Amino acid sequence: MTVNKILGNVATQQGNQVIAELMNGHYAVGDLSEGSEVPEHEQFEEFEQAFYKWYDIIYDDL
Secondary structure, X not given: OEEEEEEEEEEXXXXXXXXXXXXXXXXXXXXXXXXXXXOHXXXXXXXXXXXXHHHHHHXXXX
């Protein structure tokens, strides 16, 4: 599914860590940009799940 909107972005040593809303209403995290394709197994149905994953990635990179 395609990234529709970037909700947050933090620059880390590993690159930009983004939390994004997808065209299907799901969410994704990682080094993404608008229009990026996200495989189904990397999508989160709930914002809260995606947020905690995003937070963990950022925290682990500090």
